[in-house]
Structure formats: structure tokens, C-alpha cells
Amino acid sequence: MKVLVSDKLAENGLRILEKENGIEVDVKTGLAPEELKAIIGAYDAIIIRSSTQLTEDVLAATKRLKVIGRAGIGLDNVDIPAATKKGIIVMNTPQGNNIAAAEHTLSMMLACARKIPQATASLKSGKWKKSQFMGVEVYNKTLGIIGTGNIGSIVANRAQGLKMRVVAYDPFISEERAQQLGIELLSLDDVFARADFITVHTPLVKETRNLINKEGFQKMKDGVIIVNCARGGIINERDLYDAIVSGKVGGAALDVFEVEPATDNPLFGLSQVVVTPHLGASTGEAQRNVAEAIARQIIEYLLHQTILNAVNVPAVSPEVLERIGPYLTLAENLGGFLAQVCSFRIEEIDIELHGELLEKDTEPIILSTLKGLLTPIMGDDVNFVNARIMAQQRAIKIREAKVKDTGDFTTLLVLKVRGKEAEHAVWGTLFGKKEPRIVRYDDFIIEAIPEGEIILVKNIDRPGVIGNIGMTLGKRGVNIATMQFGRDKLGGEAISLLHLDSTLDDKTIKALTDLPNIESVQSISL
Ligand code: NAD
Numbered sequence: 376m377k378v379l380v381s382d383k384l385a386e387n388g389l390r391i392l393e394k395e396n397g398i399e400v401d402v403k404t405g406l407a408p409e410e411l412k413a414i415i416g417a418y419d420a421i422i423i424r425s426s427t428q429l430t431e432d433v434l435a436a437t438k439r440l441k442v443i444g445r446a447g448i449g450l451d452n453v454d455i456p457a458a459t460k461k462g463i464i465v466m467n468t469p470q471g472n473n474i475a476a477a478e479h480t481l482s483m484m485l486a487c488a489r490k491i492p493q494a495t496a497s498l499k500s501g502k503w504k505k506s507q508f509m510g511v512e513v514y515n516k517t518l519g520i521i522g523t524g525n526i527g528s529i530v531a532n533r534a535q536g537l538k539m540r541v542v543a544y545d546p547f548i549s550e551e552r553a554q555q556l557g558i559e560l561l562s563l564d565d566v567f568a569r570a571d572f573i574t575v576h577t578p579l580v581k582e583t584r585n586l587i588n589k590e591g592f593q594k595m596k597d598g599v600i601i602v603n604c605a606r607g608g609i610i611n612e613r614d615l616y617d618a619i620v621s622g623k624v625g626g627a628a629l630d631v632f633e634v635e636p637a638t639d640n641p642l643f644g645l646s647q648v649v650v651t652p653h654l655g656a657s658t659g660e661a662q663r664n665v666a667e668a669i670a671r672q673i674i675e676y677l678l679h680q681t682i683l684n685a686v687n688v689p690a691v692s693p694e695v696l697e698r699i700g701p702y703l704t705l706a707e708n709l710g711g712f713l714a715q716v717c718s719f720r721i722e723e724i725d726i727e728l729h730g731e732l733l734e735k736d737t738e739p740i741i742l743s744t745l746k747g748l749l750t751p752i753m754g755d756d757v758n759f760v761n762a763r764i765m766a767q768q769r770a771i772k773i774r775e776a777k778v779k780d781t782g783d784f785t786t787l788l789v790l791k792v793r794g795k796e797a798e799h800a801v802w803g804t805l806f807g808k809k810e811p812r813i814v815r816y817d818d819f820i821i822e823a824i825p826e827g828e829i830i831l832v833k834n835i836d837r838p839g840v841i842g843n844i845g846m847t848l849g850k851r852g853v854n855i856a857t858m859q860f861g862r863d864k865l866g867g868e869a870i871s872l873l874h875l876d877s878t879l880d881d882k883t884i885k886a887l888t889d890l891p892n893i894e895s896v897q898s899i900s901l
Pocket residue numbers: 448449450469472473476521522523524525526527544545546547548576577578579582583604605606630631653654655656657
């Protein structure tokens with residue numbers, strides 16, 4: 376396994392990868408996009424921070440990349456849909472630097488309120504200008520927080536310690552969560568109208584780009600102080616500039632910018648603006664936290680296939696995996712079974728979860744089913760990450776249903792696939808909570824293990840059929856490990872499911888198909 380570290384990573388992360396786990400690591404920072412494209416094909420994982428740009432073009436050059444690990448939070452430098460299409464997991468470390476970023480936010484707000492950077496620069500230049508640096512207090516003032524996730528909620532807590540009233544806008548958090556945080560949830564316009572200080576803590580996405588603009592500034596109190604330690608672009612810089620020059624906004628504290636690195640931003644010319652060069656996460660503690668977290672997450676995935684903190688696939692922690700692992704195997708193998716018995720183009724799949732399955736985390740089970748179904752059709756490029764997209768690309772309709780009734784079983788997974796000409800269905804369960812079993816295929820009740828080399832024979836229920844199959848395989852040196860039968864009625868249609876010790880060649884399949892009373896023979900590899 377080879378890992379590329381393309382942005383600076385704290386030493387402890389490298390030690391965990393190389394020394395503790397024997398992973399081969401190359402540290403190559405500051406690569407131009409063309410240089411990165413030229414080498415990325417050789418790596419199984421890449422660890423980045425905010426500098427490396429993983430665009431669609433760069434990702435197109437990956438050959439064996441399985442995972443992108445962001446030591447930090449923001450992923451605006453990664454084309455996540457492009458990574459997902461290629462089946463690459465994208466993960467970050469949401470907890471590692473949130474204290475650092477929240478503390479930086481509070482520091483910037485206070486620095487701006489009390490003009491500390493301006494006063495420092497003035498005094499160091501030999502001037503003693505006490506009257507020039509009159510500030511404002513935060514005590515008893517209202518702080519408006521936009522986005523109360525990891526960092527916003529810590530900012531709320533620390534601001535309450537400073538005896539500020541905290542109001543917030545976040546359409547995705549519940550009233551209950553707001554109560555836990557002791558904050559008042561308002562509309563965006565009401566936050567604008569009520570706050571003396573406004574700080575943003577959302578991701579930069581389509582919906583949050585220019586979230587604070589000219590119209591927003593007009594709705595704010597005169598002299599409001601604006602803080603952005605999240606992402607440049609959430610606040611429109613041109614409009615902020617105008618609002619400060621007009622006196623509407625009293626000051627701004629900015630750690631992040633629309634274009635970074637930022638060295639000649641017009642806002643730097645305004646005395647009311649305090650700035651830092653994207654230092655939110657720049658503490659020794661935060662850098663060690665994110666380096667350790669991403670190194671361990673990458674190892675968990677590369678060595679144990681455990682997915683943690685992924686943004687493009689549901690998390691499957693070791694605990695969840697232990698609980699649902701056997702269901703994932705069942706789902707993948709039932710999907711694989713159906714794909715191989717279908718001689719028609721699959722247009723729809725119904726995935727029915729019955730009984731105990733309803734209490735499980737069902738999304739990984741659905742993804743495993745799709746992965747199993749699509750791999751025989753599309754090859755090994757299909758994985759947990761891109762299974763849904765691959766199904767969409769093939770215009771396969773997916774219907775998911777949760778059903779309480781389980782008949783004779785405590786839990787059942789039922790898959791039904793349909794094409795223009797035909798349809799097939801398979802019912803599966805777990806015996807003893809771990810052993811996968813097919814318990815029904817189309818109209819046939821059967822009990823078979825969905826694993827290994829299998830042949831599915833459809834025949835007319837007549838004496839001698841099984842003996843003929845045994846003799847034909849025996850003559851060709853193919854050993855039968857197990858054999859199960861099912862039939863719809865005496866003398867009607869029957870199926871036999873045989874587990875073999877080896878794969879059948881085309882000639883043997885033909886020989887079996889030519890036997891009397893045989894309707895079809897299908898070879899299935901699970
Ligand atoms: P998070 O995902 O935990 O929280 C984001 C919050 O924003 C969520 O509660 C979400 O509901 C809310 N949100 C999303 N869209 C919204 C919208 N349209 N309006 C209002 N709220 C919305 O993220 P986090 O870990 O708290 O990080 C917040 C930001 O801080 C991110 O942009 C991240 O990249 C940035 N960050 C910057 C630094 C730095 O060095 N300056 C360090 C760490 C994180």
C-alpha cells in the first residue's frame with residue numbers, strides 16, 4: 376500500500392502510517408497540478424489539507440486510489456462527485472481542529488472589537504495613540520452565529536462564557552438542539568437585525584456562497600462587526616468592502632478569503648479590518664489531532680475496510696460492522712446471485728427489508744446489494760461508494776421497502792429484479808445470526824448457501840435427472856460439494872443448486888444442458 380502526503384502533515388501522523396503500520400509513505404508537498412497528475416496513479420491513498428486541489432482532471436489520472444483523507448474539515452478543494460464516480464472514498468477529520476477554529480474565532484472577534492492588531496502595529500512603530508483605538512465591549516451584546524455545527528456550537532458556548540446573548544441561523548438543526556446549546560434559533564433576516572456581532576460557520580457550498588451580501592448588510596445594525604473564520608466566499612468581499620467604507624459595518628475579522636493565498640486583497644487597505652492568513656486550525660494541538668485522526672482512518676480503511684468520517688458513503692464503524700457485517704455479506708451475495716441468473720437487462724430492483732433488518736442501519740445493506748448486483752455486470756470498479764451512481768448510470772430503478780411481516784423467519788432480505796422480458800426474485804436470511812442462506816428462488820423453496828462456485832439447474836421433475844447430472848460432472852472430474860433441490864409440484868418444474876469444488880467450463884455446461892429434461896444450466900460465482 377502506498378500513501379501520498381501532498382500537504383504538510385504533523386510528524387505523529389507520518390509515524391503512525393510508516394513506523395506503526397509499515398505503510399509506504401511519500402511526502403511531496405507544493406506539487407503543481409500537472410506534477411500531481413503525473414504521479415497520483417501510483418498511490419492507494421492521498422492525504423491532503425487545504426492546498427492540494429483534487430479536481431476532476433487530477434482525479435481522472437488516479438489508477439488505484441481508494442481513499443482521499445483530508446487532515447482537517449473543509450473539502451472545497453476536492454471534487455467530491457468526481458471522486459464518488461470513481462469509487463474513491465473521501466474522508467475528513469471533523470473533530471480534530473474545531474476547538475482551535477472556535478478559539479481563533481473568539482480571538483478575532485475580540486481583536487477586532489478592541490482593535491488590538493492596529494494598536495500593536497501603531498505602538499511598535501513608536502506611536503502612543505491611546506485615543507485612536509477606542510473599542511467596544513462584547514458583554515451583554517448579541518452574537519449572531521450562522522451555522523451551528525461543530526465549530527459554531529463551540530463558539531456559542533464560549534461566547535456565553537463572555538456573557539453574550541447568542542442567536543443563530545441554521546436551517547438544519549432542531550429546536551431541541553438549539554435549546555441544549557442555550558441559543559435562540561431565528562431566521563437569517565432576524566439574525567441580521569438583532570446581532571451586534573455576526574460570525575459564519577457553514578461550509579462553502581452553492582447555497583452558502585455570498586450568503587452575506589449587499590442586501591444582507593443593509594438589514595444589519597449600524598456598526599455591526601463581522602467575523603469569518605469558515606471559508607472565503609460565504610461573505611461577498613466586494614459588498615463587505617463597500618459596507619465598511621459606508622460606515623454600515625463597524626469592522627471585520629477575517630481568517631479566510633475568496634482567493635487564497637491572499638496578499639493583495641482590497642480589504643487589507645481598510646483600518647477596520649483585522650486579518651490572519653487562514654490560521655484557524657494552526658495550533659500544535661489541532662495539527663497533531665488531525666494528523667493522528669487521518670492516519671488512523673486511512674489505516675482502518677486500507678487494512679480493515681472500516682470506513683470512518685467519510686462524506687460520500689455512510690459510515691460503517693467497527694461496532695456497526697460487527698452488528699450488520701453478516702447482513703452485508705448476505706446482501707452482496709444475493710445481489711451477485713440475481714445478476715448472474717438474469718439473462719436479460721435489469722431495469723428495476725426492489726429491495727425489501729423484513730423483520731429484524733428494520734432495526735439495522737439499512738443504507739449499507741442497500742449499497743452492498745447494489746454492489747453485488749452490479750459487479751458481475753460492470754466489474755470490480757463498482758464499490759460501496761459509487762454503487763448508487765453506477766445503478767443510476769445504467770438507469771436501474773431502485774425501490775426500497777421496509778416490511779414488518781417475515782413469515783417463518785425473524786429476518787428476511789428479498790430482492791426482485793425486473794427487465795422487459797422477465798423477472799427473478801430471491802429470498803435470503805441468516806441462520807444462527809451469521810450464516811447466509813437462500814430460502815427461496817422465484818417459486819421454489821430451497822435452502823442453499825449463497826457462496827462459492829454454484830450451478831443452478833432448471834429441469835422437469837422426472838426420475839433420473841439428478842443421476843445424469845452427477846454422472847456428467849463425475850466423468851469430467853468435477854466434484855460436487857453439496858446439492859439442494861426444490862420443485863413447484865410433483866412432476867412440474869424443479870431446480871437444483873449444486874456447489875462445486877471448481878468452476879465449470881463451457882463444454883461441461885453444454886453437456887449438462889443437453890441432458891434429457893434439463894431446461895437451463897447457469898454457472899454462478901460468489
Ligand atoms: P459542520 O458541518 O459541523 O457545521 C456546519 C453547519 O452549517 C451545520 O450545522 C449546517 O447545518 C450549517 N449549514 C449548512 N448550510 C447552511 C446554510 N445554508 N445556512 C445556515 N447554516 C447552514 O462544520 P464545522 O466543522 O463546524 O466547520 C464550519 C466551517 O469552518 C467550514 O467551512 C470549515 O471548512 C471551516 N473551518 C475553517 C477552519 C480555519 O482554519 N479557518 C478550520 C476548521 C474549519
